[in-house]
Amino acid sequence: KLGGYGLIRISPVLNPHPSTLLLPIMVMALWGVLMTSSICLRQTDLKALIAYSSVSHMGLVAAAIMSQTPWGMTGAMTLMIAHGLTSSALFTLANTNYERTHTRTLLLVRGLQLIFPLLSTWWLLTNLTNMALPPSINLVGELLIITALFNWSPPSIILTGIGTLITASYSLYMFLMTQRGSISTQFQSFYPTHTREHLVLALHLFPLGLLIIKPALISGLFT
Secondary structure (H helix, E strand, O other), X not given: OHHHHHHHHHHHHHOOOOHHHHHHHHHHHHHHHHHHHHHHHOOOEHHHHHHHHHHHHHHHXXXXXXXXXXXXXXXXXXXXXXXXXXXXXXXXXXXXXXXHHOOOEHHHOOOOOOOOXXXXXXXXXXXXXXXXXXXXXXXXXXXXXXXXHHHHOOOHHHHHHHHHHHHXXXXXXXXXXXXXXXXXOOOOOOOOOOHHHHHHXXXXXXXXXXHHHOOHHHHOOOO
């Protein structure tokens, strides 16, 4: 997110920008979205999956900033703030699982919904936000970015559309692999979740909910 802020700060230097300079950067950013999203579908390590998810979203942000349009800048800022809260919540959930199972392998941490139903609710809400389900603020950022890139080059809708579909796929994959299925027989007992863990997750998701009510708090910065 600091890198995206740095790109926004130096963007006036690139304006007016030669298309020969920014075209390769934007193409590589969009191609990186597809590649990192595809890597997420094959991940067996939970934290690595979340990390590659962040890289995928930042590819969209980089492409939006390079478009040098108000919609692109607004979408980039919105998605950076929204995904900053979402990815942090996902890492918190992954660490909560790790403290109880002592493994990050997806095949070994299945079926936790039966043991931690409230924690499973946090998993569901965070994954739905990660895949930009309406009316989340993530959707606002992605729609602004996709529209800005479509105005820049209509064929870009193919790359952004496929990237959005893959994002939804690996988000569902992450939820189903960690929450559904049968519990591994190597685990005999788990200690319960703590109030502080639920408080941390609430402090991640409540701001996202408040931004749904008034997205102008962050989306009106470049309009």
